[in-house]
Amino acid sequence: MLKEGWYRIYSDNGGDMPTTQLPGTKYCGTMNPIWLNGTLPKFVDGNMTIEACIQTNQSVCEESIYIVTRNCDGYNVYYLRPTPANSSYCFGSGPVHCIASMSSETEYYPGCSSNFPTNSISVEVEALLTEGEIFPIPNVDPTPSLIPIFKCVFEDQSNETYFYDVYWLICGNVIKNNNNLLFKNITDAIVLKEMDWHDKYKMNMEVKCAIRMRNSNESTPGPYVYSPVFKAGLYPDKYYYTITEGESFNITFTSTVPVGCISSHPDLRSQCEQNFYIFRPYNQEPTCINNMIKRDIVFKAESCGIRLGNLDWMEKRTLQVYGYNDGLYNVNNRYAYIKLSASSVSIPNNIWKDVYIQQIRVLIVYNYVKVFPSNVTLVNSSS
Template sequence: MFHSCWFWLSFLIFSTHGQTDPCPDLSHHKLNDTWRSTAVIAGSVYQNDVLLTEGWYRSVSGAGGTIPLTAPNSGTCGTKNPVWMNDTLPNTGETKNASMCAVVFFSKCFPTWSTVQVKNCGSFYVYYLTTPPGDYGYCFGTETKCPVGEISETGFTPGCINVDDVVFSVSITTGLEERRGPIKGIPNSDVINLEIKFEHNIKFTDDNVNPELFLYDVNWYININLLTNCSHSLIPYANLSTTHLSETCWRDTYRMNFLVKCEVRLRGFNGRILSVFRTSDFFEAGFKTDQTSYTVAESSSIDIKITLTVPLGCVYNVSLTIEKRYGFAETHCRTVIAVQTPGTDDCSTGGVSNEAVTFGDTNCGVSISHNDWNTTKSLTVYGASDNTVTTESRSSYIRLKFPGVIPHHLAWNNVLKQDILIVVDDADMNVLNNLCYSSNDPHMRTFDGKLWENQRLKEFLLYYNEPRLYWVHAMYQSCSRWSSATCNCGVAIRNNQALFVANFCDEKIGWRISQTRSNRYVEKSFCDDTHMIINKNGNSYTIILPTGTQISFSHYYSNNNRTFISSISIKPVSS
């Protein structure tokens, strides 16, 4: 009889309640009770809705937002007699009267109500609920809270994962960020600054982990120093991009060629720590070489590969169009990585040098612009010959440096690279016996050891290095008035336009002619030692070309009042 009276009262009420739209947020009540889930077993004390005020309700619990459409088990939904909907849900925008049932001891569908109104608001449903008698409670949802130590996107099943099983890694990439405002040091300027930034990449080992389940703590380090002014705590995943390391965090304290490290820790939405800090590898910010030491043979070369690991950056006038930025950067946002010998501000660009290494015609450096910063550059280093046969290698250090700055971008100012070791293997031992010579009679020997005779007069080419434009010529005359043998009487050595001549030949050369006056002069047509070095010891000469090739000869005065060169020898190098 009691249930029958409640049935007719409910019907009367549902037929007469107001027609106001219940979907707007302030037009319905919120239920956030996790005990209403069909997955929750009632305890020793039953929950119920005896104090529920009649009206429109929406469930916002993570357990679910709808009254179940099938009968739950008795004693579930945290109550003695769970109430469920024995009907279907309305379409979007529709309102319908839905049949309701209660699970009681003797029935899965005890008809305590005839209908409950339900409206489909698009992304959720609202229900017009009335107050039931004691020991009855409305069910909502089918999920339950994740166990302690597990999390999910909603905090409820499904998808709960153990936080101890959440493994992730952190890596670092670099790029540029655009900032409009003044140039540092020029407060009234208004330009577009392209500044260096470092970004972290967080990758979960399990691709099924939703990164939005966590809050994040992010710390940045340069070398081993924590940048406290650029640390972040309790950051939602959607805002992680704001935690990159900006140039303003370090520019006033550090210069490029430092090490950057990032560490990340996970938290729950209640702030509880869910993981240890996981740390990236150190990122070498600046420029690097493919090796830290190199070996080169005398008079050979190796290429040092130089790569920037971060962009140069640039500063543009706000009026400069995107199309014109490339050309502007090519001219104005450019720098040179220069090479130096430690302890000096210069380098040897070639020629015969006392240094272990030289740098040819590379202008002692490589040029890099904002547009091609990520293109690897090559610096060619030559092993200089010491012109001495030794069994030990020589070594030298070179230093790479930004000698100046990119205009208004101080991050690159006077950046240094750790000194690079260059080991120069001695090559003279390999050519000790590989001599080309012309000794009087004359007896000839080629570099490959072949012997032959030359009994012809006047001038002949002994040695020619085509890439370097080196020449060695020899002059021959008869050894005596009645002799059919020839002897060396002159030598000429040329490096491009630089010329050395030693001439002791008769003014007139021929067979069986009367003796004429002899030349006796040694001359050169250059002013310094960059083209060749001339070493004189009495009547002996050694001329050293920039590659290390040596030409040696000595002259003597014969008993027939003539001057001859006893032998001309050439000791080459590999190039």
């Protein structure tokens, strides 16, 4: 029972009673919420008595009670009295989240319940190859192609009696979901294919999946259980480097997603690959010529880039970079930018089309020692 007295309300949804947007019955944690039929006071108004209405199924203001409120220059306080049975004061606006031990379809009231599975469960995203379309290849027995996909991996917690909701998220946005599925019917729901997202996202993206468990079909689902973030793409170990003219360093790249193949035939898989080429970020054209970018940096690489194979895609790739020594006195340090692009892809590797790999910045520091011998003294002409 509420004790009569002055109250200041702290809530994620706000600290004031609604005055225009009526809450509706069965909201605000009660059958009949109480709203404010008036205007909230200004600071100069002092204490103000305002009509509060009890909303029921029959009327938006079936019964009135009067409360006192005061503006304290930035927030309001309310003098509240005990309410009739099945009614409570409503504060804030928007939906109210279920408490930690409860859940609902929306995660908000109404409908919050504790009648859902509470099993502990682990959820993970994996990238793997699955069989796809068969392409005719001369002199080779027909076998399915191999296509990269993402899979939401978890174990059934109920001996196939629970129902599951499965959600896929890319960069925090839900892009696919299926609800109320028995574990035996979940095969398609736990797979994310390139066609599900390629119009909206590019590789080097963050992928997650989530599940909710239900005791029976259409019953209250439990809270979302999320997988860790899966960074899907090709990633360098760092994005910023400093190098002195004439010296070198290595950039190590790691792929978290397989490379597809037009055939699963053993003789062909070793020939399937995806190439990533170096280009200048600002003109969007390949600018690595003879393994060099604009006389700033030189690469020791295959055809100005790196290659991932169908059989060895999980192995790290190294791009060796040299600071080009032009033999000139450079007043300022120089910057070079490295960006990789999949300029062409095969049908099984359409997942890599338009991959977005963040550019790598290289600072080339002038090498005084190699330009000026040790017996030469530099004189500052301004002194």
